[in-house]
Amino acid sequence: MIDIHCHILHDLDDGPHSLEKAIEMLHAARADGVDTIIATPHFNPATVPVIAVRRDELSVHAQQCGIRLLTGCEYTLSDFSAELDKTILPLGETSFVLVDLSTCSIPQFMEQLAFKAGLKGFRIILVHPEKLLSAKSMRGMIDLHMHGIFFQVNADSINGKSGRLPQMTAEKMIAAGICDFIASDAHNIEYRSFEIQRAKSRITALFGDDAAETIFELNPQLLLQNKEPVSIAFKRKSLFSRLWK
Numbered sequence: 001m002i003d004i005h006c007h008i009l010h011d012l013d014d015g016p017h018s019l020e021k022a023i024e025m026l027h028a029a030r031a032d033g034v035d036t037i038i039a040t041p042h043f044n045p046a047t048v049p050v051i052a053v054r055r056d057e058l059s060v061h062a063q064q065c066g067i068r069l070l071t072g073c074e075y076t077l078s079d080f081s082a083e084l085d086k087t088i089l090p091l092g093e094t095s096f097v098l099v100d101l102s103t104c105s106i107p108q109f110m111e112q113l114a115f116k117a118g119l120k121g122f123r124i125i126l127v128h129p130e131k132l133l134s135a136k137s138m139r140g141m142i143d144l145h146m147h148g149i150f151f152q153v154n155a156d157s158i159n160g161k162s163g164r165l166p167q168m169t170a171e172k173m174i175a176a177g178i179c180d181f182i183a184s185d186a187h188n189i190e191y192r193s194f195e196i197q198r199a200k201s202r203i204t205a206l207f208g209d210d211a212a213e214t215i216f217e218l219n220p221q222l223l224l225q226n227k228e229p230v231s232i233a234f235k236r237k238s239l240f241s242r243l244w245k
Ligand SMILES: [Fe+2]
Pocket: 005, 006, 007, 074, 185
């Protein structure tokens, strides 16, 4: 599996503070079925030049674990907006960029920003909207999706670790066809680890194999080919069909 959002590079942000801790995360990722990690530290102009250094330090260990290590960045909305006129670090060699809304409502300028990003050759993936927006914002999220903004849900939201409301919003996003990716957003192995397999099992149980394959396998593969994810509104299985599977 490909994990498109992960804070695994050491001594850069609130991820691991040492190379040893980062290596522990590599092993946890591999045990969870991950074979490609896009390391996405929080954007900080002071540490951007260090990202490639940290990647190179960790790469040899990643290879030993059977993991391909790529890099990107996670921007706040304001940083992305400001940096768009300078240099943006997308996910790997793609035109996709991780952006955190960093607010509990959808700003009015989002569609305009997506348009401007498109002119510069970038496509926005909003990270973990289910943790920031309630299901009441579903109409607004669908509108953003129609304007070419994609969504990445966190595996721990699917697993209920962020509470029932983010979990319900995430499930409604899948039913509405706007959950394009599910990623770990892992920061450590203690309390913000991978658990992608657990999330995949839950999505398989709730929405079926096609939903799990599309969101966890196909869409990240398409992303690495710089292609848009497949957006399908998956029907939630009835309790009866889940019980009799
Ligand atoms: Fe993150």
